Amino acid sequence: MHTRHNITGGERVETAAVPAISAHQQQTRDLxxxxxxxxxxxxxxxxxxxGLTPTTVNRFLRHPVRHTLSQRTMLALMTETFARLARLPAAAIDRDTLRSLAPAAGVFQRAILERVPAARSIIDMALAGDGGSLPFSYSDNEPRGLADDIPVVTGPIPGLDIAVGDFRGALLRTARPPFLSSDPRAxxxxxxxxxxxxxxDPGDIVxxxxxRPLDGANVDVIVEYAxxxxxxxxxxxxTPAQVTVATLxxxxxxxxxxxxxxxxYRVIAAHRAAQ
Known part of the structure; x- marks a missing residue:
């Protein structure tokens, strides 16, 4: 295995070389x-x-790249896919292939349904493959009092201010899990x-x-930078002046x-992306 060396604080640290394609990129290609x-x-x-530039997806699939597709691009592709599937009889849809879209269908379902309401049964079909364990499937029994869903941060968002609960720029939302049913800032x-x-792992919902307080050892956090x-x-x-955080x-x-x-902000739980 090839290695590379990082020099930090006078010490030599040996780490694995960056793979040609990351797990997240491969997951996106599979989708x-x-x-x-x-x-x-x-x-x-x-x-x-x-509605995208024709080479957008082709370049990502067939050439070495240092990026993955943006969430806006994935939403456009998912919306078009489910719009087409909604026009087909259920018997004409490959259920196994459809169920492989469950990780993305869960994340994007609310945005897709705003654009293609007729796709609800197809999304339900996709999510059913996970045995109902995905926290994204729609239910009329979601907790009331607070919004039924919470924002999903996928990257830098203009105007984002988590501290005051300002998520107006967040494109995606996901169903509020029961353990956050009374938390208005989750x-x-x-x-x-x-x-x-x-x-x-890449693609997990955290x-x-x-x-929640940050007390205790091995606390995982979301860091919101200025x-x-x-x-x-x-x-x-x-300390009052500095914060030390680490990757694994x-x-x-x-x-x-x-x-x-x-x-x-303390991490409470995570939902694993389907493998």
């Missing part, structure tokens, strides 16, 4: 290929039908990378609450000035 199979469209055909983050494996970035990290130590893969700590951090 796109499933959408292509279900619609019968090529990569460029699906992109064009979804939110979730879509895990974007492998920085916290094996604790959290639930957090600004109301520049709008959000990351999932292990809290190592904090590779194990690496970083100290950040308190003035550069808007808030730290």
């Amino acid at each position: 796109v290929q499933a959408m292509m199979a279900l619609t019968g469209l090529s990569a460029s055909g699906l992109a064009k039908a979804a 939110f979730a983050v879509l895990m974007p990378d492998e920085a916290m494996t094996p604790r959290f 639930y957090a609450s600004p109301a 520049d709008g970035r959000v990351s999932v990290r292990r809290l190592v130590a904090q 893969s590779p194990p690496q700590a970083a100290t950040v000035q308190r003035k550069d951090i808007r808030g730290l």
Whole structure:
């Protein structure tokens, strides 16, 4: 195995070389290929039908890239796919391939249904493959009093202010889990990378609450930076002036000035992405 070396604090740390494609990229490719199979469209055909530049998906599937598809792009592709499936008789839909879309269908279902209400039965069909364990499926018995769903942060959001509960720019929402039924400031983050494996994997939904204390050892937190970035990290130590957080893969700590951090929010639970 090839290795690379990071020099930090005078010490040499050996870590695995970055793979040609990350687990999150591979998961996204698998989802796109499933959408292509279900619609019968090529990569460029699906992109064009979804209102995207035809080369957007083709380039991602067939060439080495350093990025994955954005959430807006995935929403456009998912919406087009479910709109087409909604026009088909149920018997014409490959159930196994449809169920492979469950991780994305759960995250995007509310946004898809706002655009294609007729797709509800198809989304239910996709989510049924997980045995009902996904926290995203629609239910009229969701907790009342607070909103039935909570915002999902997928990356930097203009105007985001978790501390005051301002999520107006959040594109996605997911059903409120029972353990957050009385928490008005709860939110979730879509895990974007492998920085916290094996604790959290790319694509996991990580639930957090600004109301929970940060006491105890091995506390996982959402870090909201002053520049709008959000990351999932292990809290190592904090003082009035500095905060030290760490990744698990590779194990690496970083100290950040308190003035550069808007808030730290305790991770309560996570929902694993389907494998």
